Amino acid sequence: MPSSRKGDLLTRRQFVAAGALGSAAIASGCRWSQRSDWQFLSEDQARTLAAICDQIIPADQFPSASEAGVLNYIDSQLMRSYRRHRELYRHGLEQAQAISRQRYGRDLAELTPTQQFEIVSALEAHEGPFFTLARNHTMEGYYGSPRHGGNRDAVSWRMLGLSEPPPLGRAQYDLTKGGSQ
Amino acid sequence: MKRVNAIVIGAGAAGGIVAKELSVAGLSVVLLERGPWYTAADCKKDDLRNQRTTVLGNAFGPEDAGNPRVWVDEAGQPHIALPSEGAYQNNAACVGGGTLSYGAQAWRYLPQDFRMRSTYGVPPGSSLEDWPISYDELEPFYEQAEYEIGISGDYSGTPFHGPRKRPLPMPPLPPNREFEILEPAAKRLGLHPFHIPMARNSVPYNGRGPCMRCRWCCGFACEVDAKNGSQNTVIPVALQSGNCELRAGCMAKEILTDERGRARGVAYFDANGRLQEQLADLVVVSACAIESARLLLNSKSRLFPNGLGNRYDQVGRHLQGHHYTGAVGYFDFETYDDVGPGASIAISDYNHGTPGMSGGGMLANEFIRLPIHMVDRLPDRTPRWGLAHKQAMREWHKRSIVIIGPTQQIPTAEGRMTVDPTVKDKWGMPVARFQGNVHPHTFEMGEVQARRAAAWLTEAGAMHTSIMAGNPALVSAGQHQAGTCRMGTDPKASVVNRDCQLHDVDNLFVIDSSVHVTNGGFNPALTIMAVAYYASSSLTRNWKGTGFRS
Numbered sequence: 001m002p003s004s005r006k007g008d009l010l011t012r013r014q015f016v017a018a019g020a021l022g023s024a025a026i027a028s029g030c031r032w033s034q035r036s037d038w039q040f041l042s043e044d045q046a047r048t049l050a051a052i053c054d055q056i057i058p059a060d061q062f063p064s065a066s067e068a069g070v071l072n073y074i075d076s077q078l079m080r081s082y083r084r085h086r087e088l089y090r091h092g093l094e095q096a097q098a099i100s101r102q103r104y105g106r107d108l109a110e111l112t113p114t115q116q117f118e119i120v121s122a123l124e125a126h127e128g129p130f131f132t133l134a135r136n137h138t139m140e141g142y143y144g145s146p147r148h149g150g151n152r153d154a155v156s157w158r159m160l161g162l163s164e165p166p167p168l169g170r171a172q173y174d175l176t177k178g179g180s181q
Numbered sequence: 182m183k184r185v186n187a188i189v190i191g192a193g194a195a196g197g198i199v200a201k202e203l204s205v206a207g208l209s210v211v212l213l214e215r216g217p218w219y220t221a222a223d224c225k226k227d228d229l230r231n232q233r234t235t236v237l238g239n240a241f242g243p244e245d246a247g248n249p250r251v252w253v254d255e256a257g258q259p260h261i262a263l264p265s266e267g268a269y270q271n272n273a274a275c276v277g278g279g280t281l282s283y284g285a286q287a288w289r290y291l292p293q294d295f296r297m298r299s300t301y302g303v304p305p306g307s308s309l310e311d312w313p314i315s316y317d318e319l320e321p322f323y324e325q326a327e328y329e330i331g332i333s334g335d336y337s338g339t340p341f342h343g344p345r346k347r348p349l350p351m352p353p354l355p356p357n358r359e360f361e362i363l364e365p366a367a368k369r370l371g372l373h374p375f376h377i378p379m380a381r382n383s384v385p386y387n388g389r390g391p392c393m394r395c396r397w398c399c400g401f402a403c404e405v406d407a408k409n410g411s412q413n414t415v416i417p418v419a420l421q422s423g424n425c426e427l428r429a430g431c432m433a434k435e436i437l438t439d440e441r442g443r444a445r446g447v448a449y450f451d452a453n454g455r456l457q458e459q460l461a462d463l464v465v466v467s468a469c470a471i472e473s474a475r476l477l478l479n480s481k482s483r484l485f486p487n488g489l490g491n492r493y494d495q496v497g498r499h500l501q502g503h504h505y506t507g508a509v510g511y512f513d514f515e516t517y518d519d520v521g522p523g524a525s526i527a528i529s530d531y532n533h534g535t536p537g538m539s540g541g542g543m544l545a546n547e548f549i550r551l552p553i554h555m556v557d558r559l560p561d562r563t564p565r566w567g568l569a570h571k572q573a574m575r576e577w578h579k580r581s582i583v584i585i586g587p588t589q590q591i592p593t594a595e596g597r598m599t600v601d602p603t604v605k606d607k608w609g610m611p612v613a614r615f616q617g618n619v620h621p622h623t624f625e626m627g628e629v630q631a632r633r634a635a636a637w638l639t640e641a642g643a644m645h646t647s648i649m650a651g652n653p654a655l656v657s658a659g660q661h662q663a664g665t666c667r668m669g670t671d672p673k674a675s676v677v678n679r680d681c682q683l684h685d686v687d688n689l690f691v692i693d694s695s696v697h698v699t700n701g702g703f704n705p706a707l708t709i710m711a712v713a714y715y716a717s718s719s720l721t722r723n724w725k726g727t728g729f730r731s
Contacts, residue, residue: 056566081237081245117567124566135566140236143552143574144229148237160552160578163519166396 038071040078040086046071047109048093049134055120056138058113062159063152065138072149073141074134085133092130096123184460185209188447189467190433190476193278194706195693195713196467197411197419198326202717203465204424208724211459212425213449215432216242216275218412224402226395228551232273232282232660233400235265241282241402242274247607250471253616255654261604270502270615270658272469276429279469279660280410280706284399284524284548285380287332288703289323289711292316292343293533294589297699301539307620308499308594309539312698313670313679316343319711322718326710331409333383338375341529353525354383354392358518359546359582360525366641367528377527377545380409380706387414398522399548431457432608435480436464436689442484444689450608463688463720467713470500470695471598471658474665475613477676477691478600490666490676490683490691497599497665499592501619501700502658506627506650507544507585509558510638517579523549531633532589532702538626540589542702544634547583558583561647582641584634585649588627589702591620592664596656615656624652661705666695680723681716692716 038046053065053074065071078086100108100119108119124131141150143157151157154164185208189200192214200212219241230237238245245263252268253259262268272279293300295312303309324347326332333351336342353376356364360376367374381403382391392407406413419425430452437458439445446460466473474497478488490496527545535541550558555578563573596618600611631650638646669675672684677696683689694700694709701708 057571058568060568060571062571077237136236138566139556140229140553143556145227147225147227148229156552156574159575161575162396162552167519 038075041071041075044107045089045093046075048096048107049074049089051108051111051116052096052120052123052134053138053141055113055116056135057142063155065142067152068142068155069150069152070138070141073144074137076149077137082137088130088133092123092127092134095127095130096120099123099126182457182459184446184462185211186462187211187465188213188459188461188463189465190447191278191466191468191472191693192276192411192416192427192429193273193467193469193693194280194411194709196465197277197280197414197416198710198713199465199467199692199717200425200427201415201419201422202714203721204419204422206721206724208424208721210419210425211461212416212419212427213431213433213447213459214276214427214429216273216429218276218427218429219281219402221402221404221406224397224404226397226401226404228397228553231397231400232279234551234553235271238265239271239273240400243271248612249604249606250612251601251604251614252655253614259601259614267659268615268655270471270656270662272471272660272662275412276416276427277410277412280380281402281412282400283380283408283410283660283706284522284704285408285410285706286524286545286704287327287330287334287378287380287707288543288701289343289345289378290316290701290703290708291341291529291532294699294701295319297540297589300533304539304591304620304622306593307591307622309591309620310667310669310698313668314715319708319715320344320346322711322714323707325714326707327378330380330411330414330710331382331386332378332380332707334378335376336378339373339529341373341532349378351383351386353377354379354381354394357520357523357525359516359523362516362582362641363526363546363584363637367526367637370637370640372528372530372637374526374528377524378707379522381522382407382409389413392522394521396519396521396549396551399524433468433476434608434610436466436476436489438480438482438484438489438686442686444686463690463724465690465692465720466695467691467693469693470662470665470697471613473691473693473695474598475600475611477666479610485685489689490685492685493673495667495674495676498594498597499664499667499698500597500615500617500656500658500662501590501592501664502656502661503542503587503700503702504590504619504623504627504653504657505585505587506631506634507547507583508631508635508638508649509647510582510584510635510641510643511560511577511645511647512580512582512643514642515579516582519549521549523547528637529702531630535626535629538629539591539622540702541626542586542588542630544584544586544630544637547585550578550581550583552578555581558647560645582638582643584637586630586634587661587702587704588623588630590623590656590700592699593617593620598665615658618654618656621652624650661694661700663694663697663700663705666691667698668696669698680719681712690716690720
């Protein structure tokens with residue numbers, strides 16, 4: 001069974017975030033991983049994907065998808081459970097760039113939010129399989145368990161008003177009743 | 182390897198019970214299980230990798246690599262399904278089987294559920310049939326299951342249940358907020374709400390403590406071991422008897438037969454992938470409906486060229502599960518109290534008696550929805566993405582209730598599984614292949630049930646509701662899979678007799694949901710368990726050392 005322990009999955013970006021925890025060991029660990037921020041994505045692909053994910057879950061008073069670590073989630077799963085989706089991501093991100101350059105002559109990541117919304121809507125209309133995958137993976141990264149690199153600090157669960165950490169060991173039963181054996 | 186009296190294949194709901202009953206009766210037993218033995222320490226509470234939400238794989242098996250199945254679409258085109266995909270119809274692969282991680286609803290079927298043909302006639306094109314055994318014959322074994330596995334709940338609120346001699350051994354968990362919202366509404370509608378029977382400790386029982394009411398239940402192993410499956414009840418008893426050896430990580434390849442056509446043992450791949458032969462006086466197949474049928478079909482020999490029990494092409498037919506339909510209600514007040522397991526209240530008023538319709542199903546509130554489950558259960562006109570979706574998540578996650586239920590499926594002979602002619606698993610064995618569907622009457626009934634769920638939610642104060650129903654293109658067998666080795670009296674129209682013994686081979690038994698003639702309008706686990714106690718009782722009664730009384 002593939003390990004899902006957090007330590008195995010940290011990218012440099014997460015190391016930087018984790019640095020806030022003040023661990024010297026973690027901080028020194030990032031020196032030799034500077035060559036690439038991502039396990040699968042190129043820097044260009046990551047910028048494009050971040051723009052798409054942040055249209056799927058934009059920032060308001062709570063973080064956007066990329067701010068909550070959704071890219072860490074998708075990038076690391078493209079090395080694990082989602083290896084089979086690599087080709088669709090490559091294709092979809094290329095198409096996103098192509099549409100963006102064709103309409104506005106610039107990379108998707110450089111457009112205004114309104115323009116990005118338009119491009120992502122076009123992706124939904126014309127690149128359905130890729131868009132649905134990216135949409136579902138964004139939701140998983142944002143609303144799923146933080147152990148996989150997304151939902152940083154359980155931010156979406158806090159947003160929904162769920163107690164974090166969750167209550168455990170609640171004794172809402174009456175030991176004086178029942179149990180006939 | 183030393184010859185034993187019995188080999189039981191599959192350590193799930195049924196196999197664990199059979200192993201316990203046989204070993205306690207004095208038979209030497211080898212219990213084979215393809216998966217590992219997990220414990221409470223393996224409860225990772227991973228929203229994306231458990232046995233219900235499997236986007237990152239199945240937590241309790243099988244793993245995606247090397248375990249494909251095939252499904253055939255309506256146009257006749259075959260497709261590969263991975264274990265973590267819905268079309269695979271997965272249950273689990275581990276000690277305890279589905280009972281390690283199930284939601285643990287522990288229902289008795291109703292007396293009519295065993296007499297569907299007599300009650301309704303046969304819808305044209307269906308294979309609706311009566312069981313050869315009745316509710317009354319199973320009743321003592323339902324009770325045995327309730328007390329040995331450990332069930333909490335309270336049937337006193339409803340007249341819609343079969344006769345029973347003893348109450349459940351544990352009281353229900355105290356009501357959660359959804360129970361308190363839904364109970365008076367159901368009563369106002371003239372319905373009979375009550376506490377769902379659950380294989381979950383509400384008080385200390387069997388040496389383990391009660392449920393701590395956390396958010397992560399259905400699909401997860403229980404962190405405090407308060408959920409009762411075969412892995413923490415009957416299997417430990419079997420092992421303590423001194424007569425049972427559990428071999429985990431062992432995958433059965435085929436049932437071996439002798440020149441007289443009797444079972445002589447099992448060939449299996451051990452945990453190191455080596456082919457082994459275990460000889461025995463009798464063999465019990467308890468691998469769940471799909472894998473049990475596959476093993477019979479893959480056990481071919483000169484005397485059984487089409488597989489065991491398959492002389493009349495019956496193995497794999499009548500594949501069924503449940504057609505889940507229901508509704509989401511959206512409220513202007515908080516319905517969410519974070520008190521697990523969430524599912525708490527049910528009605529069985531609608532299991533039978535809908536004019537002009539066959540069968541029906543129980544309706545109950547859903548297990549606690551984790552945020553990832555809510556993503557696609559927002560009000561109907563919510564955009565799939567964007568700020569409006571995010572806002573809707575905030576607006577509705579704690580102000581919604583889902584009522585859902587397992588509509589009884591009307592089986593067909595053509596809704597079935599076979600083994601694929603070309604696709605093989607990592608051991609080189611032909612894999613299960615699904616085609617056909619259950620009878621369309623099932624979907625009409627499901628639609629009616631969904632509207633009833635919506636009406637209950639509306640009465641409870643929902644401002645609006647979303648219906649969850651439809652016509653799935655593929656049989657939805659999944660964790661409730663059943664029916665592939667039908668129990669019956671006619672050897673040409675069934676695979677096993679009323680004692681779960683193959684018509685063809687007197688020392689070979691199929692004891693699990695495969696034998697269910699129909700699958701009730703309830704979660705099937707307790708019925709699988711009751712049938713396992715019942716069949717074990719016949720088996721040990723007729724056992725005379727090295728063979729059977731004729």
